Amino acid sequence: MKKPSGYALIRRHLRRYPRSLRQSLIHELDQLVTCEPVIGIMGKTGVGKSSLCNALFRSEVCAVNAVEACTREPQRVRLRFGSHYLTLIDLPGVGESLQRDDEYRELYRELMPQLDMVLWVLKADDRAFTIEEQFYQAVFVGYNGPQPPLIWVLNQADKTEPAEQWNWSSAQPSVLQAEHIAQKQQAVARQLGIAERDLLVISVRGRYRLSRLVEAMITRLPKQTRSPLVPHLQTGYRTEVVISSARTGFGEAVVEVIDRIIDLAPLPQVARSALQTVTHTVARAARTVWSFFFG
Structure with a gap:
C-alpha cells in the first residue's frame, strides 16, 4: 500500500x-501516527462524565459496549475521526455500591497499565468526598507500578452558590461565586491530599474553562499519545498551546x-x-x- x-x-x-x-x-x-490513546473517566453517576466527553470530542462513536448502568465492568467507547481512534473507558462509579468497592479496587489496578490518562470527575456542589479520598489512597497512592497521569475535574461550577448569579452570556461566575469556587477548590484539594493545580474547576453546561482542561490533558499525556488525540477535539479546543x-x-x-x-x-x-x-x-x-x- x-x-x-x-x-x-x-x-x-x-x-x-x-x-x-x-x-x-x-x-x-x-x-x-496510528497510536490510539486510552483515557479512563471516573466519577459517580450524575457528575457529568458523558456531557464532558460530548463537549470535548467531535468523533463518531464507532463501537460501544452496550451494558447496564449497574455493571461491574467498565464501559468502553471507541471513537473514530478519519483514520484516528480514541478509546474512552467509563469506569464504575466509586461508592455507588459499597459492597463492590473491593472488586473495583482490583479492577482499577488491572486497568492501570492500559490507561494513558485518568480524568476523575467530581461535582462542585457535593459536600463531601470521603469515599473518593479513600479510594484514591487505596488504588492510586498505594499502587506500586507505573501510573497514568490523573487529572481531577471539579465539574458543574455554575451550581456554586449563589447559583443564580452565574453569567451565562459570558460563561463566567460572579465575583462572589468566583470566591466560593476558589474556596471549594482549596478545600477539596486539601481533603484529597493533592495539589490545587491538579484539580481543575470547570462547567460543561456553563462552557467554563474547558480549554484549560484540554490544555492540561495534552501537556500531561504521554508524548506519543498527544498528537493522536488532537483530531478528536472540538475545533475550539485545538488552541495554539494544544x-x-x-x-x-x-x-x-x-x-x-x-x-x-x-x-x-x-x-x-x-x-x-x-x-x-x-x-x-x-x-x-x-x-x-x-x-x-x-x-
Missing part, C-alpha cells in the same frame, strides 16, 4: 540510514524512536555516531509534516 506524501518527505530525510533501519523507522512512525504541545511531543517521540533503533542496530560506533547527528533533522521533518498526519 503506497504511503502518502507525508511519509515521502520523512523518507527523504532517512536516505542516509541503512535500508533495514529505514524500514524499522517507517514502521515505528506508523505506530506513532497544537504546539502535541507537535513538540511528536518530534520528541520520533527522536526517542530513532535513538532506540540505532542503539539496537549492529552498527560500528562511527556509523552509529554519524546517524545520531541527523536524528534531530528527521525530528524537524516530522514536526514539519505534523499537520499532514494530525491537522
Whole structure:
C-alpha cells in the first residue's frame, strides 16, 4: 500500500540510514501516527462524565459496549475521526455500591497499565468526598507500578452558590461565586491530599474553562499519545498551546524512536555516531509534516 506524501518527505530525510533501519523507522512512525490513546473517566453517576466527553470530542462513536448502568465492568467507547481512534473507558462509579468497592479496587489496578490518562470527575456542589479520598489512597497512592497521569475535574461550577448569579452570556461566575469556587477548590484539594493545580474547576453546561482542561490533558499525556488525540477535539479546543504541545511531543517521540533503533542496530560506533547527528533533522521533518498526519 503506497504511503502518502507525508511519509515521502520523512523518507527523504532517512536516505542516509541503512535500508533495514529505514524500514524499522517507517514502521515505528506508523505506530506513532496510528497510536490510539486510552483515557479512563471516573466519577459517580450524575457528575457529568458523558456531557464532558460530548463537549470535548467531535468523533463518531464507532463501537460501544452496550451494558447496564449497574455493571461491574467498565464501559468502553471507541471513537473514530478519519483514520484516528480514541478509546474512552467509563469506569464504575466509586461508592455507588459499597459492597463492590473491593472488586473495583482490583479492577482499577488491572486497568492501570492500559490507561494513558485518568480524568476523575467530581461535582462542585457535593459536600463531601470521603469515599473518593479513600479510594484514591487505596488504588492510586498505594499502587506500586507505573501510573497514568490523573487529572481531577471539579465539574458543574455554575451550581456554586449563589447559583443564580452565574453569567451565562459570558460563561463566567460572579465575583462572589468566583470566591466560593476558589474556596471549594482549596478545600477539596486539601481533603484529597493533592495539589490545587491538579484539580481543575470547570462547567460543561456553563462552557467554563474547558480549554484549560484540554490544555492540561495534552501537556500531561504521554508524548506519543498527544498528537493522536488532537483530531478528536472540538475545533475550539485545538488552541495554539494544544497544537504546539502535541507537535513538540511528536518530534520528541520520533527522536526517542530513532535513538532506540540505532542503539539496537549492529552498527560500528562511527556509523552509529554519524546517524545520531541527523536524528534531530528527521525530528524537524516530522514536526514539519505534523499537520499532514494530525491537522
